[in-house]
Amino acid sequence: MKPTISTIGRFVDQEVTIGAWIANKRSSGKIAFLQLRDGTGFIQGVVVKSAVDESTFEQAKSLPQESALYVTGTVQADDRAPSGYEITVTGLKVLHKAKDYPITPKEHGTEFLMDHRHLWIRQPRQHAILTIRHEVIRATYEFFHQEGFTKVDPPILTGSSPEGTTNLFHTQYFDEDAYLSQSGQLYMEAAALAFNRVFSFGPTFRAEKSKTRRHLIEFWMIEPEMAFVEHEENLQIQEQYVTYIAESVLRNCPQALAALERDTSKLENIQAPFPRITYTDAVAWLQEQGFDVTWGDDFGSPEETAIAEHYSKPVFITHYPKAIKPFYMEPDPENDEVVLCADLIAPEGYGEVIGGSQRIADESLLEANLEKEGLSSEAYAWYLDLRRYGSVPHSGFGLGLERTIAWLSGTEHVRETIPFPRLLNRLYP
Known part of the structure; x- marks a missing residue:
């Protein structure tokens, strides 16, 4: 079965590739945290600078919200995560780089949200x-x-x-x-x-x-x-x-x-x-x-x-x-x-x-x-x-x-x- 976020628990400690969008992200110098969604659920992808090449890490830090990509990494069980799992990312393949996504991680009025x-x-x-x-x-x-x-x-x-x-x-x-x-x-x-x-x-x-x-x-x-x-x-x-x-x-x-x-x-x-x-x-x-x-x-x-x-x-x-x-x-x-x-x-x-x-x-x-x-x-x-x-x-x-x-x-x-x-x-x- 092709892995999805909803079925990710079947692939613990295995390397998987999933298609996803970046719902949100944050980074702290040596680690980038990607909040990923694939339509079946949400999961965090962790990109460690020392574990990937420079291009991959720069992409992880700079890709805009709702950009589409293939994410490759190892599934890890994590009780702290809402889904119970996260992905230690080893590779990214960008499919589409979004631009100026209108619904940013801030408060928006109801009419604006309904228009979108x-x-x-x-x-x-x-x-x-x-x-x-x-x-x-x-x-x-x-x-x-x-x-x-x-x-x-x-x-x-x-x-x-x-x-x-x-x-x-x-x-x-x-x-x-x-x-x-x-x-x-x-x-x-x-x-x-x-x-x-x-x-x-x-x-x-x-x-x-x-x-x-x-x-x-x-x-x-x-x-x-x-x-x-x-x-x-x-x-x-x-x-x-x-x-x-x-x-x-x-x-x-x-x-x-x-x-x-x-x-x-x-x-x-x-x-x-x-x-x-x-x-x-x-x-x-x-x-x-x-x-x-x-x-x-x-x-x-x-x-x-x-x-x-x-x-x-x-x-x-x-x-x-x-x-x-x-x-x-x-x-x-x-x-x-x-x-x-x-x-x-x-x-x-x-x-x-x-x-x-x-x-x-x-x-x-x-x-x-x-x-x-x-x-x-x-x-x-x-x-x-x-x-x-x-x-x-x-x-x-x-x-x-x-x-x-x-x-x-x-x-x-x-x-x-x-x-x-x-x-x-x-x-x-």
């Missing part, structure tokens, strides 16, 4: 966050495969919406209106009635004019949908999934978590089962805490944060009023004013990371809800077909990838949890 996002993702902190993103995605596929789910891809261009078209991006689809999808849920319901348990993973779009640290215009969603699954089992599967990805990040991303100085005890505490509180009880508790909220109001960030801080784990808020939830949610058979749904609120102020519910299985009730919402039964005819031909109790949920990564990595703003964020005022780069 194509370069910013090379930095150790950004690399760590996106490494955790990769692990969450990898663990997601692994979890759902192990649990017997089939991956199904819903369309991105749609003629209708699960939650109305108010916040959707509109486009022309030849001679008719179309929208960029804000959720694949309705299509996943069709897939669930064909494959039993399914999940999708893909981009979604919401034209919300929000500038909060929790919002992106384009973001990625994991949306499982399950036939013959009711509200309680739906919550249990969510608990198992979130616990699984948290454990995977802890187990497989120790260096990334260390680079982010993440308090891993917070992640170790993400263990099922999660506490639950009904919306009605949450309103009463918030009122006791002095919040100006009445039954029927939707919760905002301050309310969600206060509720989450009351618990040491993620918390489910269940049974919201049907008036503030989408048309497809199943009413609670014991209280027609609320629906069988739940939002999973992450601790540490990260807010809602999952929204889910049991879906309406009765054709007449679904049709009445569509009419009440002013939605065309013709546009949703295919969705109504699912209740006409073999309807069963079914449930699902959607997990927002970027919010989840922000929470697990301890990152303040979701813009750093996606390689190239799309924000209210940003379409570049």
Whole structure:
């Protein structure tokens, strides 16, 4: 196997050659220290003047940041190094000498860094966050495969919406209106009635004019949908999934978590089962805490944060009023004013990371809800077909990838949890 920084531990006391870039460097007369990166990780290369020829040492001292090169040297175990290893360099071959790299080792403003996002993702902190993103995605596929789910891809261009078209991006689809999808849920319901348990993973779009640290215009969603699954089992599967990805990040991303100085005890505490509180009880508790909220109001960030801080784990808020939830949610058979749904609120102020519910299985009730919402039964005819031909109790949920990564990595703003964020005022780069 060709050596990389991520696999360097397999080559202790051996001479290797790796392709790398200079992330940073420093020198002290007789020794040059190169902070090297190769895309798989970071490692220090030590160049001792007495051990190399004069040209090599001068290159080590003078090569600018982000110059590309082949580095030859011997791998040494070093407990003091973040990676546990370093390279004693014996030779350098310069591939490209960078000039005036804009992101120098100093403080830069966020807008400057966002303008240079194509370069910013090379930095150790950004690399760590996106490494955790990769692990969450990898663990997601692994979890759902192990649990017997089939991956199904819903369309991105749609003629209708699960939650109305108010916040959707509109486009022309030849001679008719179309929208960029804000959720694949309705299509996943069709897939669930064909494959039993399914999940999708893909981009979604919401034209919300929000500038909060929790919002992106384009973001990625994991949306499982399950036939013959009711509200309680739906919550249990969510608990198992979130616990699984948290454990995977802890187990497989120790260096990334260390680079982010993440308090891993917070992640170790993400263990099922999660506490639950009904919306009605949450309103009463918030009122006791002095919040100006009445039954029927939707919760905002301050309310969600206060509720989450009351618990040491993620918390489910269940049974919201049907008036503030989408048309497809199943009413609670014991209280027609609320629906069988739940939002999973992450601790540490990260807010809602999952929204889910049991879906309406009765054709007449679904049709009445569509009419009440002013939605065309013709546009949703295919969705109504699912209740006409073999309807069963079914449930699902959607997990927002970027919010989840922000929470697990301890990152303040979701813009750093996606390689190239799309924000209210940003379409570049």
